[in-house]
Amino acid sequence: xxxxxxxxxxxxxxxxxxxxxxxxxxxxxxxxxxxxxxxxxxxxxxxxxxxxxxxxxxxxxxxxxxxxxxxxxxxxxxxxxxxxxxxxxxxxxxxxxxxxxxxxxxxxxxxxxxxxxxxxxxxxxxxxxxxxxxxxxxx
Amino acid sequence: xxxxxxxxxxxxxxxxxxxxxxxxxxxxxxxxxxxxxxxxxxxxxxxxxxxxxxxxxxxxxxxxxxxxxxxxxxxxxxxxxxxxxxxxxxxxxxxxxxxxxxxxxxxxxxxxxxxxxxxxxxxxxxxxxxxxxxxxxxx
DNA sequence: TCTTTCCTTAGACAGAGTCTAAGCTAGGAT
DNA sequence: ATCCTAGCTTAGACTCTGTCTAAGGAAAGA
Numbered sequence: 593x594x595x596x597x598x599x600x601x602x603x604x605x606x607x608x609x610x611x612x613x614x615x616x617x618x619x620x621x622x623x624x625x626x627x628x629x630x631x632x633x634x635x636x637x638x639x640x641x642x643x644x645x646x647x648x649x650x651x652x653x654x655x656x657x658x659x660x661x662x663x664x665x666x667x668x669x670x671x672x673x674x675x676x677x678x679x680x681x682x683x684x685x686x687x688x689x690x691x692x693x694x695x696x697x698x699x700x701x702x703x704x705x706x707x708x709x710x711x712x713x714x715x716x717x718x719x720x721x722x723x724x725x726x727x728x729x730x731x
Numbered sequence: 732x733x734x735x736x737x738x739x740x741x742x743x744x745x746x747x748x749x750x751x752x753x754x755x756x757x758x759x760x761x762x763x764x765x766x767x768x769x770x771x772x773x774x775x776x777x778x779x780x781x782x783x784x785x786x787x788x789x790x791x792x793x794x795x796x797x798x799x800x801x802x803x804x805x806x807x808x809x810x811x812x813x814x815x816x817x818x819x820x821x822x823x824x825x826x827x828x829x830x831x832x833x834x835x836x837x838x839x840x841x842x843x844x845x846x847x848x849x850x851x852x853x854x855x856x857x858x859x860x861x862x863x864x865x866x867x868x869x870x
Numbered sequence: 871t872c873t874t875t876c877c878t879t880a881g882a883c884a885g886a887g888t889c890t891a892a893g894c895t896a897g898g899a900t
Numbered sequence: 901a902t903c904c905t906a907g908c909t910t911a912g913a914c915t916c917t918g919t920c921t922a923a924g925g926a927a928a929g930a
Contacts, residue, residue: 606927608877627918642879647918663805666886668917682842682850683780691848695841699857703821709830711821713861718838722852745896747908766887781910788899807886871930878925889914900903 595619596658596673610710613638614649624662624670624681624690662690664719680718686727693720734758735812738797753788763801763809763829800831803829819857825856825866830860 596619597612605611618625625633631646650671653659660669660672664683674692682691699716735753735758756772757764770785779864785851789810792798799811803822813831821830838855 606876608927610878628916640879644880644919645878648877651919661805663802666800666802666805666808669805682846682848682852684850689834691850693842693846693848695838695846696843697841699834699838699841702836702838702857703859704835707821707832707834709801709821709832710864711823711830711859711861712867713821713859715860716857717860718841718855718857720839720842720850720852721854721856723848725849728851749909767885779910781912783888783911784909787908788914790888831882873930874928876925876927879923881921883920884918885916886918887914887916890910890912892910894905894907896907896908898904898906900901 599658599675600653602658603658605656610634610638610641610645611649613641614646615653618653618659618671618673621673624672626668626670628668630671639689664688664690680720682720682722684724684727685721686723689724735797737794739795742795742797744791744795744818749773749777749780749784750788752780753785754792757792757798757810758814760812763811765807765809767807769810819859821859821861823863823866824860825862828863 596615613634617630634641654661662670676691679694682693735754752773756769773780793800795852799813801809818831821832
């Protein structure tokens, strides 16, 4: 049983076969898939599932706070089932693969008061970029 | 004379009236415009300018390293003529206004080796979020 | 089993950005 | 000053992501 499915049930969310397949696809991912990638993988288990359902379901999971929506490249959004809010992301500029990472300190501490422009600053997220082992030039 | 135009000339970049209008529009902005906003403003000075030229020109400025592409909302990209490459961004969750900010240290140093997953990590950008003085609840 | 409400579906639509092919022009060569 | 050519600009078609619509289907309580 998927842990994300368990969390979603607590919201009195009607559990349909389509939603279960999407949740399990997300949960099993070691990378952060785009909506189209989730659709492809869901289709392997349920060929008749529709694009609209995948998009609707992902948006509902985000609204319930059980999935985080990521947007790095300006093209397609990616979905992160990790609810842990103090992690950041490492992206490959070659293939776009995205990993969760943790820093040694809270980035909020790195923004001095005189750089805050009077804002109440509540959140800081870091996007690290580089090349993954597969995309790095062979040596 | 726009400072961005001066910088672009150094790249042996053919200077056309269209490119000049786009560069001057970007340079004069106190906010970070989207491509469509730049097109609208460029059209006020040069009504026959085309969408393709605006998009091509912005992409070339980014490739030359003289403009930074930002992508916060997952809808449209925004363009920042600030050449200072070690700045980050502070965004108001209320009204969306974006400020350039500087941190006290390089965030790359805060990602330990065992969190790098074999990547060659070259860049780190931080997005700070909060409420600006106008959007913060009155007390 | 019935009923109601909500979910799913195919396909049309929308917004952002890219591509194409034809004509035009900046800037060096003459 | 004029010519040439590489490279720029243009309109509009196209792609890619994502949303909406209207009709039929199914979960879950009565």
